[in-house]
Amino acid sequence: MTTASEPKRRGRRAGGADTKAVLLDAAREVFIERGYEGATVRAIAAKAGVDAAMVNHWYGSKENLFAQAVLKLPFDPTELVKRLLDGPPEETGERIVRNFIGVWDASGGGPFVALLRSVTSHDGVATMMREFFLNNVFRRITEKLVVDQAELRAALCASQVVGMGLTRYVVRFEPFASADVEVVVGAVGPNLQRYLTGKIG
Amino acid sequence: MTTASEPKRRGRRAGGADTKAVLLDAAREVFIERGYEGATVRAIAAKAGVDAAMVNHWYGSKENLFAQAVLKLPFDPTELVKRLLDGPPEETGERIVRNFIGVWDASGGGPFVALLRSVTSHDGVATMMREFFLNNVFRRITEKLVVDQAELRAALCASQVVGMGLTRYVVRFEPFASADVEVVVGAVGPNLQRYLTGKIG
DNA sequence: GCCGTATTTCATCGTTTGTTGAAAATTAGC
DNA sequence: GCTAATTTTCAACAAACGATGAAATACGGC
Numbered sequence: 001m002t003t004a005s006e007p008k009r010r011g012r013r014a015g016g017a018d019t020k021a022v023l024l025d026a027a028r029e030v031f032i033e034r035g036y037e038g039a040t041v042r043a044i045a046a047k048a049g050v051d052a053a054m055v056n057h058w059y060g061s062k063e064n065l066f067a068q069a070v071l072k073l074p075f076d077p078t079e080l081v082k083r084l085l086d087g088p089p090e091e092t093g094e095r096i097v098r099n100f101i102g103v104w105d106a107s108g109g110g111p112f113v114a115l116l117r118s119v120t121s122h123d124g125v126a127t128m129m130r131e132f133f134l135n136n137v138f139r140r141i142t143e144k145l146v147v148d149q150a151e152l153r154a155a156l157c158a159s160q161v162v163g164m165g166l167t168r169y170v171v172r173f174e175p176f177a178s179a180d181v182e183v184v185v186g187a188v189g190p191n192l193q194r195y196l197t198g199k200i201g
Numbered sequence: 202m203t204t205a206s207e208p209k210r211r212g213r214r215a216g217g218a219d220t221k222a223v224l225l226d227a228a229r230e231v232f233i234e235r236g237y238e239g240a241t242v243r244a245i246a247a248k249a250g251v252d253a254a255m256v257n258h259w260y261g262s263k264e265n266l267f268a269q270a271v272l273k274l275p276f277d278p279t280e281l282v283k284r285l286l287d288g289p290p291e292e293t294g295e296r297i298v299r300n301f302i303g304v305w306d307a308s309g310g311g312p313f314v315a316l317l318r319s320v321t322s323h324d325g326v327a328t329m330m331r332e333f334f335l336n337n338v339f340r341r342i343t344e345k346l347v348v349d350q351a352e353l354r355a356a357l358c359a360s361q362v363v364g365m366g367l368t369r370y371v372v373r374f375e376p377f378a379s380a381d382v383e384v385v386v387g388a389v390g391p392n393l394q395r396y397l398t399g400k401i402g
Numbered sequence: 403g404c405c406g407t408a409t410t411t412c413a414t415c416g417t418t419t420g421t422t423g424a425a426a427a428t429t430a431g432c
Numbered sequence: 433g434c435t436a437a438t439t440t441t442c443a444a445c446a447a448a449c450g451a452t453g454a455a456a457t458a459c460g461g462c
Contacts, residue, residue, distance in 0.1 A: 133372075174335075
C-alpha cells in the first residue's frame with residue numbers, strides 16, 4: 001500500500017517541508033486560479049516544487065486532491081450561523097453581507113472563486129454549494145427568524161450572496177468589485193433584510 | 202482559401218442540411234453543457250453528425266467556433282433596453298426580472314449557463330459579461346433614470362441578476378429554481394427597484 | 403459527359419493529460 | 433555501518449486533445 005493515509009515518516013527530504021501539506025496548498029491555489037479541469041497535476045506539482053508523481057503518491061488521484069483541497073469546508077458552518085444571528089434581527093441582512101464579504105475579501109475571494117470556477121467541470125461542486133449556502137447557512141437563519149416561506153427566502157438570500165461573489169471576485173463588475181465593505185453593506189444589506197423578513201409576495 | 206466566409210455552394214451533401222449551421226447549433230449545445238474546455242471538437246462534430254475536420258474547415262478553429270456560437274450576442278441589446286424602459290419607472294425592477302427570466306427560461310437558461318460554464322476556461326468571457334450586463338444593459342438604464350451613483354447602481358443590479366441566473370440555472374437552489382416567473386418577479390423585482398432608484402447609501 | 407470547385411472523409415501528426423511502476427535517494431532503528 | 437522502510441525521481445504509458453493535409457466524393461456550369 002502506497003496511498004499513505006498517515007505517513008510514519010521514516011524518511012524526510014532535505015528542505016524539511018512537509019510535501020503533503022505543500023502539495024495541498026499549491027493545489028488550492030491552482031484549482032482556484034484555473035478550475036478543476038484547467039488545473040493540471042503537473043502545474044500543481046510544479047508550484048509545490050515537487051515531482052508530479054507525488055500527487056498520486058500522497059493523494060491517490062487528482063480527484064481526491066481536489067476534494068481535500070477545495071471541496072472540504074475549511075470552517076464550521078454552525079459557528080458562522082451563530083455569528084450571523086448574533087445581534088438585532090433587523091440588521092441580520094447587513095451582518096450577512098459584512099461577514100461574507102469580510103471573509104472572502106480576506107482571502108481575495110479564493111475559496112468562492114474556486115467553487116465557481118469548478119462548478120462546471122466537477123460533479124459535486126453544485127451539490128456542495130447547495131449544501132453549504134442553502135442547508136447549512138440560509139435555511140438555518142430563516143428557521144430561527146420564524147418567517148413564512150422559509151425555503152424561498154433562504155434561496156433568495158443565496159441568490160443575492162452568490163451573485164455578490166460572482167460580481168465582486170469573478171466577473172469583477174466595477175465599481176462594485178473595488179467598493180469598500182461598508183458601501184456594499186449599505187447597498188446590499190437592506191435587500192437581504194427584505195428577503196429575510198420583508199414582504200416578498 | 203478554404204475558410205469559407207460565405208460558401209458559393211457548388212456541392213451539397215445528401216441530407217441537404219447546411220453543415221455550417223448544423224455545426225453551429227451543435228456547438229452551442231455542447232458548449233452550454235460542458236463549457237469551453239469540456240466541450241471537445243469531436244463531440245460537437247458527433248452531435249452534428251459530421252466529421253471532426255468540418256469544424257476547422259468551416260470555422261478555422263475551436264476558438265472561433267466558440268466565439269460564433271456563444272460569445273456573439275444573439276440579439277440586439279438596444280432593443281432589450283428599450284423594452285426594459287418601456288413603462289412606469291417605478292416598475293422597472295419588475296420588468297427587468299420578468300424579461301431576463303422570461304428569455305432565459307424559454308431557452309432553459311442555456312445562453313447564460315454557457316457563459317458561466319466557460320467563464321473559467323475561456324479568456325474574454327468575463328470581459329464579454331461585463332460588456333453586456335454593465336455597459337450594454339444596466340449602465341444604459343441607470344443613465345436614462347437619471348440617478349446618482351449610476352455606475353454602482355448598475356453593478357448592483359448586475360450582481361442580483363447574475364446571481365439569479367446562477368441560482369436558478371446552474372447551482373439550482375430550490376424552490377427558487379422551479380418557482381413561477383411571477384413569484385420571482387414579486388420577490389426580486391422590488392429589490393432591483395431599490396438598486397435602481399432607492400436609497401443605497 | 404466532362405471539368406473545376408466545393409465539400410467530406412480519412413489517416414495521422416504533435417501535445418498534453420492523469421497515472422503507473424521501477425529505480426534511486428534519503429532517513430530511522432539497531 | 434547495515435538494514436529496512438519511506439520518500440522522491442525518472443521514464444514511460446495509454447488515452448484524448450486540436451489540428452492538418454491529402455485523397456475521395458458530390459455537384460453545378462457548360
